[in-house]
Amino acid sequence: MPSGKALPGEITALLSQWGAGDRRALTGLATLAYDDLRAIANAFLRRENRTHTLQATALVNELYLRLIRQRNTQITDRKHFYTLAAMIMRRILADYARQTHALKRPGTRHNRVPLDEDMAWIDAAGEEMLALDHALGELEALDERSAHTVELRFFLGCTNEETAELLNVSRKTVDRDLEFAKAWLYRRLSGKA
């Protein structure tokens, strides 16, 4: 993906476009911020604590604080930033999966890593990540909120509470959306084989 150092004003401009409802600006943002976030991600991504949140939200806060320092940034709500970061994390993981598989010799055993305790049937180090990425895209087209819930919960590691807060829905909604999304994704991904 093309990535370059973000010119500071660009991020602001894209943010306000995004705030004004231009969805494509989000892609632009993701592209621009990618390198920066990847650097942060590499630092945070490797750590795990009792709660995933520490690593993930920290990353997002970093992004948030960076963007907030843009002059007169119109900050609509934190959700935008979290959603962005979740997207980027997802991309990072998908890219990683792609790379790792390109390098592997056929037949080598690779070390499988569950994406999350709740989605333990997906190997985060495996090719399924690419399929998952794709499937999520499809889900997003059908039901955006569920897809975002998945991103926030599994790619960003937010707790259900945090996810609810970010998406401005109730905790129950998050739980239910997750159930739905997981089933949908599972069906989609096992259908492929």
Place this chain on the structure above:
Amino acid sequence: MRIERVKALFQDALDLPARRDWVTWLRAQTGSDYQLFEEVSSLIRARAAMQQAAPIAPAPAASVPPNCFGAYRAVGLLGRGGTSTVYRAERADGQYRQTVALKVMAGYLTGPEFLRRFETERQLLATLNHPNITHLLDGGIAETGEPFLVMEYVEGERLDDYCDRLKLSVPRRLALFVKVCEAVEYAHRNLIVHGDLKPNNILATADGGIKLLDFGTGVLLDAAREFTVTRTRMLTPRYASPERLRGGRVTPAHDVFSLGILLYELLTGAWPFGDPGSMLRELQRAMDDAYARAPVNAVTNEAAAARGLTAERLRRLLKGDLSAIVLKALESDASLRYRSVRDLQEDLERYLDGLPVRARVQTAWYRAGKFARRRWLPVSAALLLAVSLSAASIVAIEAARTARAQAAKAYKVSAILKDVLSSAAGHGNVTVMQMLEEAEPKLQRAWAGDPQTEAELRLNLGASYVTLSQPDRAMAQLQRALTLFRIAGDYQGAAITLYIEGQNRGELGQIAKSVALYRQGLEDLSRLGKEAPKLWQFRLNLMIGGSLAVLDRYEEARPWLAAALETGPPAGVDAWELANADVRWGSLLAAEGKFEEAEERFANALMRAPRNSLVAGMVRGARITVAGYRGEFVRARDLAREDCERSLLILGPARVETAVRCAAWARYRAETGEIEPALRQVRDELPKVRKIWNRESDYLWVPLTYAAHVMLKADKFTEADRYAREALHASDIAGSPANNPWRAEATELLGSALIGERDTVPGQRLLFEAQRLYAQCGPAWSASARRLAEAIRLFSNKADHTRGPSW
């Protein structure tokens, strides 16, 4: 099929009581919509299948693996971590009984590369031979492919639990801690760092001895990092140094920090940075933005009791030297920490012996020396406004933003301010400005009665306002900060405040005033004598020299720039600042006609900060100017266009800098034949420029002069007249000295315009005047002077007075 319906049905089906047959229920819900039924039921089935699906990594079994690990056999589980599991084990070869601890690295860490590294590290670790470090006995790869380490088995209790259980006094805790230091120091001398020091890894044995576990695991995990995807449990962030949180490598300084946290907890029973679970804290720590709470403030009654004291007495004990020692170990800037564990240990021993300690008391002044904020982006990169002229001086005006961002790092934004900003931002549409407004009253409470703190906070606020282009608010804060710093005797603080205020003025275009402020700043610094920080001397010198250059006072600028450059870059200077100095100096050289040397400097600047768009902009602007000097108008035009476009993209059209750059482009377009577009540009844009221009700006003459050029080229003499007059007027207002090349140029332009308007005699007079003025400028303008002389000569010879000379 509407997804919401599908989802709702699916979710409702899940809510059904267990006995209920969902199929029947669903059929009833979906009626004749068979598709809908199918969709929902397939999802329900998928869910069931999912729950049956074997997870990738089996849930950690509590059982002991039956297989052998080399000559050892696991007999009991001791503990489980994210990257390894520890078993109690025995030799299985029947030779003799020996109980060991067997540490098995997690399966997904393995791979040939990792194993190779593992072997190397293992050899290293085996060389550690110290009574307080668990000895590494053996290691290998299990049949299942997992690497494992065999270590001396130790029965003991976590150090902190041990101390609390026995209610050990502070001196006794310190004595134990010193033993820990000795062990770590020993390992460091053998070039092994621990990387994960924490109470879990420090056992107190029944006889009061100390055993350190898990040496080198941190290093091994660094190796692992390359081979894992996500979710590898690395180390406990609670004891991690800021640099480690940022993903840095394990170093001895990191161990010092971890020991610092440990010491803090042993002394106070609390974590230095507040709530260990708070993610904001962790982020702040990672960004060097968290201060350790003074130990005296962390004491609770329970903690005191666990140390055999009352809270009051514990506090008294913790004041002064002990506090200083702990805080020095907890410095977020590694270069300010104890250089080695040995130093920490010795200071503690000095304390215990009643001798003075080396730890410096943490004054704000002292803290102010730390500016490294590697991970912060500038608020928005400043773009050097380098306006190019045809034949006049390089006017390099620094849009202050990067410099301001630098200066804003001078005192860390307090945790309070950060918190306030973050919380304010959570409330819907709000601009940063609004947040600051909200923050101000809250901050008043924070600094109650402490002039030093108040000064720092106001400085920070002021700097924030500067970056937000709120010059009046900024000024209010900064002036107050200045007074407070002076009261507190903090001359460095005063200097930094003056620097920022100078930036503030510079942004308004009040260059001369900003120079005066910078000079005051240097005076304040000079009161610190030898202690004066070189970094700020450098910056102030550079700003003075640069600003004087802006005002075309090159003779005056030279010594300041030389002073900034001669001592060599001080520590803490960013690459872009050095690049800036190069560009300035290059501009100076160019003004003296030394174009090749100037170009060398520009190239040097680019090399210093290769991917920095600020520097690229500066250099581009300087090159435009040089091209102008040399009459290379096509090159100047192309560079100016790039400049203009970048500015439009980055700053947007409503900025002074953009307007000026675009005017420059227009000027060179006119010069190279693109007269119509240039004319349009000027007609469209100059009114905008007027609107956004600050009346007090020192360099309004720049775009006006450009406009006059364009008008002349287009033979619009009346308008050229007007612009040129305005330019002269603006130049006069600014009080620029007579040998200001802009003045020469504006004079020339006005003269030409008058001639074009058939007002020949005064026009001619002005041309002579302009020639005289050019002659007083530097060598770079000699070309202009010559050109002008030639034109005058031609003109005088011309019998035809119906047209002005064609420029």
